[in-house]
Amino acid sequence: MNTKKTWNQHVVKKENKFIVLEKILHNFPISRADIASSTGLNKGTVSSLVNELLKEDIISESGPGKSSGGRRPVMLLFNQLAGYSIGIDLGVNYILGVLTDLKGKICAEQQTNFSNLTYEEILEEMYKITDSLIAAAPESPYGIVGIGIAVPGVVNKDKKIMLAPNLNWRNVDLKSTFEQRYSVPVTIENEANAGAYGEKNFGIGKSFNNIIYVSVGIGIGVGLILNGQLYRGNNGFSGELGHMTIEVNGSKCSCGNEGCWELYASERALLLNAERIGLKRNKQSEITLESIIDACNNGESEAIQLFENIGKYLAVGLNNIINTFNPEQVIIGNRMAEAKKFLEEPITNWIHDQSLWFSQKDLNINFSNLRTHATALGVAAFSAEEFLYYTIFQNKVSSAL
Numbered sequence: 001m002n003t004k005k006t007w008n009q010h011v012v013k014k015e016n017k018f019i020v021l022e023k024i025l026h027n028f029p030i031s032r033a034d035i036a037s038s039t040g041l042n043k044g045t046v047s048s049l050v051n052e053l054l055k056e057d058i059i060s061e062s063g064p065g066k067s068s069g070g071r072r073p074v075m076l077l078f079n080q081l082a083g084y085s086i087g088i089d090l091g092v093n094y095i096l097g098v099l100t101d102l103k104g105k106i107c108a109e110q111q112t113n114f115s116n117l118t119y120e121e122i123l124e125e126m127y128k129i130t131d132s133l134i135a136a137a138p139e140s141p142y143g144i145v146g147i148g149i150a151v152p153g154v155v156n157k158d159k160k161i162m163l164a165p166n167l168n169w170r171n172v173d174l175k176s177t178f179e180q181r182y183s184v185p186v187t188i189e190n191e192a193n194a195g196a197y198g199e200k201n202f203g204i205g206k207s208f209n210n211i212i213y214v215s216v217g218i219g220i221g222v223g224l225i226l227n228g229q230l231y232r233g234n235n236g237f238s239g240e241l242g243h244m245t246i247e248v249n250g251s252k253c254s255c256g257n258e259g260c261w262e263l264y265a266s267e268r269a270l271l272l273n274a275e276r277i278g279l280k281r282n283k284q285s286e287i288t289l290e291s292i293i294d295a296c297n298n299g300e301s302e303a304i305q306l307f308e309n310i311g312k313y314l315a316v317g318l319n320n321i322i323n324t325f326n327p328e329q330v331i332i333g334n335r336m337a338e339a340k341k342f343l344e345e346p347i348t349n350w351i352h353d354q355s356l357w358f359s360q361k362d363l364n365i366n367f368s369n370l371r372t373h374a375t376a377l378g379v380a381a382f383s384a385e386e387f388l389y390y391t392i393f394q395n396k397v398s399s400a401l
Contacts, residue, residue: 013049016041018392020049021078024059025388029075050076056391057082057141080105083142083387086133087380088126088149089191089372092166092218095122097129098376099136102145102384104202106377108136119169123177130182146185146383147178150194150375152219157236159188165254166219185390187382191215191375192239195368196223197230198378199331203370208329212321213368215375216314216336220262222321242266246316265313267335273306289335296342307339311346318347318365319354326359333368334375340367 023035036046053059062075080103089096093115099108110129114122126149134144151174153164161172178186196213199205205213211225220242224231232238242262243255250259263269267289274287279295279302295303318330336343348365355363368374 014392016045017049017052018389020046021053021058021388021392024053024076025078028059028077029062031073031075033073035076058388058391078103081138081140083140083145083384084137085145085380085384085387086130086147087194087376087378087383088129088147089194089376089379090122090126090149090151090167091191092152095125095129096372096376097126097133098373098380099133100377100380100384102388104377104381104384106373107138108133109373109376119167119172122167127181130178134182142387144182144184145387146187147182148187148189148194148379148381148383149174149178150189150191150379152191152217152221154237154240155188155190157232159186161188162237163255165256168254185383185386187379187386189379189382190221190223190236190239192221192223193230193232194223194378194382195221195333195375196225196331196378197381198370198374198376199333199368200225200228200230201381202377203331203368203374204366205329205331208327208364210325210328211331212318212325212327212329213331213333213374214314214318214321215334216266216332217334218266218268220266220317224325226325241317241321244317244320246313246320261313261317265310265317269313270306270310270336273309274303277302277306279303279306289338293339293342296339304342307342308346310336311343312350314343315347315350315354319351322351322355322359322363328362329364329366331366331368333370335372337368337371343367 019039020035023039024030032046032050036043058079060077060079062077080101083102085100087098094111094113096111098106100106110132112125114125137144151161151164152166154162156162159175161169161174163170175186175188192213192215195215196211199213200211205211209228213223215221222239222241224239243257243260245259246261247259251263252258253260253263271287274292279287292303
């Protein structure tokens with residue numbers, strides 16, 4: 001028996017099966033005939049592969065569609081309720097977890113805020129949220145198909161967290177820890193990468209292929225969508241632009257460098273500046289992003305000036321990125337997107353004055369419409385997609401080796 005030939009036949013079949021699934025996933029409801037004509041696969045192959053997907057509960061059939069002559073065709077649907085994915089956005093001071101179906105619709109969510117917790121304490125909070133989301137999942141053929149965790153730090157190709165400076169984490173294998181506890185596939189991703197992916201798939205980035213997503217929270221991270229694909233860099237370390245130097249001889253950053261962008265343009269910088277000028281506190285005697293926005297809405301000039309300054313520093317970094325990548329779109333996301341009303345004008349004015357004129361052509365500067373949910377949705381989508389890929393490519397190909 002020619003093992004190599006058999007293996008190749010299995011691979012080609014799986015590749016064709018994935019082509020059929022993708023066509024259904026992005027175009028349902030769709031008929032078998034339309035799949036065949038749009039993919040170039042013959043009708044017999046399509047029919048056979050569709051039957052496999054039906055048996056696996058990945059797709060389903062619905063009533064007949066419109067006829068172009070002859071019998072009305074049976075339409076195929078993607079079964080987005082075949083399983084559920086969990087996406088966890090681990091921030092510097094919060095954890096947001098979402099339960100989504102396989103198309104990214106949020107079915108349940110839970111959030112907790114924290115301050116100065118140890119790694120073990122953060123882990124326990126993540127477990128609580130994950131357990132709650134698992135309990136909220138409806139019955140389905142595949143149950144929980146995976147857990148995605150987005151972290152504010154550097155993640156290598158093996159999904160190990162190399163450095164998360166704002167959490168004071170180094171060399172953390174969160175993937176293995178979660179997989180041992182939950183016995184499902186776990187993926188770890190940089191939070192800005194996940195946010196960029198969330199915006200591209202579910203948010204304001206749907207219509208663009210060259211996107212710079214800037215996650216502005218306690219720190220700053222950047223996710224790059226280049227030519228429609230998430231760009232991770234040679235070893236997975238791209239996007240650490242929150243730590244590019246914008247002030248020579250500037251303040252010391254938790255990453256070890258001096259003058260980093262996030263020291264001057266992040267939510268943390270905003271809060272420190274508010275403390276410095278003695279801005280009025282809210283009822284809980286705490287200055288927060290929300291209390292500063294409230295002060296701006298009440299016309300307090302000091303609060304408005306705080307956002308003017310943060311907006312200019314954000315624009316300095318954005319200007320560097322725009323001149324480097326020439327994107328179609330810049331998306332400002334995470335918590336600072338809530339302050340769009342007070343940040344948009346200083347940012348756009350600075351970029352208009354400082355960016356190279358040809359880099360500004362066809363450039364869109366937008367604020368996230370998913371706000372704080374982009375990252376959790378993006379990392380949940382990674383898990384759902386890995387499940388679909390694994391189901392088709394891995395389950396049976398290995399048996400042909």
